[in-house]
Amino acid sequence: MLRKIDKLVQSFVDQASKEGFELFLSPGAETLRDFSQINSVVFFQAKNGQLFKLRDDYTTSVVEFFNKNLPNSLKVWYSGFVYRYDQMGQIQSNFQLGLEIVPYRSVQDSFVVLRVLIESVLHSLTDQLLIEMGDSRVIEKCVQHVPKKFRKKLLELIDRKDVSELEFFASLNNLDLSDVLKLVEASFTRRGVNQLKEFELESYIEREIVEVVEFLSGFPGVTVEIDFSLARTVEEYDGPTFIFFDLKDPALIAAGGRYRVNENALGVGGTIFLEERAWSR
Structure with a gap:
């Protein structure tokens, strides 16, 4: 190594x-x-x-x-x-x-x-790389109504992608997390680049994502998927985000x-x- x-x-x-x-x-x-x-x-x-x-x-x-x-x-x-x-x-x-x-x-x-x-x-x-594309503005729009005192815990739960935990957290704190739950569920079922239209994104956000995806698609050995539930330090980010995974030896790179x-x-x-x-x- x-x-x-x-x-x-x-x-x-x-x-x-x-x-x-x-x-x-x-x-x-x-x-x-x-x-x-x-x-x-x-x-x-x-x-x-x-x-x-x-x-x-x-x-x-x-x-x-x-x-x-x-x-x-x-x-x-x-x-x-x-x-x-x-x-x-x-x-x-x-x-x-x-x-x-x-x-x-x-x-x-x-x-x-x-x-x-x-x-x-x-x-x-590695010669086989998965790149997950997201955009902090998408998830920020979903959590903007949530009081700041709940934000950190909420982002941790979103990162874990545990729907049942999110539902319990919403019920416990009387929060409407319906849009967040849709994003998390979509991270399992709608990861294809060709499914972007289904998210009803703002046009300028969709254009940026498409530009980056088209660029990434030019690299042999790279697979690109969409995951708008990526919540890594979302309050620091302002726009497109990415995560690299090794497909041969599964690990965050x-x-x-x-x-x-x-x-x-x-x-x-x-x-x-x-x-x-x-x-x-």
Whole structure:
């Protein structure tokens, strides 16, 4: 597996460099200034009493750098470890290999990000890739009436695609989740690109999805399906999203999409994930 990882990193860096991406460096630990994060990030206390948090996501670091320094644009790639708590409260380390373009200017930016990710993965990890396409605006429309105090739990339930849990959650909290339930049920029964019309999407959303799907269809070994129930950090995303799965050795490989950087700018990026078992076996 280590040989595959080495091949992946080399291929990724070569592809990113050819597309004009530059290396982004960020400290693995930063001063914890926002104490509302204390229950969600991995942190430690230095001998002088100062609190530091370990990096939990590279995209967040890129966005913070852009908003703090206000460069005209960023086109960067990165690699390194991130640290998060799992559902059991245990610290998990993951290796991220990704790239970001800020600000987003056109769908061509999405194509560049996707091309680097796809060609790197197909060259080193697998020759059969499933890409699930979604759009955060579709699911956001379905949950916009839900009070914010229920949002996080609701998105977790949507990600699990458990219809019975969603129905119980709706009944328990007196919520109308009929549109959410339709999306989740459709994620099992209407995944074909040719079924887009059945979702009655806004025309501009459908056009964007079709453009990206047509681009992805040009890669041999890539299968594209639609899943509008993708709820990964939906409040950060603003537009098309994607998830890569290895069809030979079923596993999540990568994810990304377009996201909100600030009130005036969007960004687009994607990250390849390698869990600890990938390099420790």
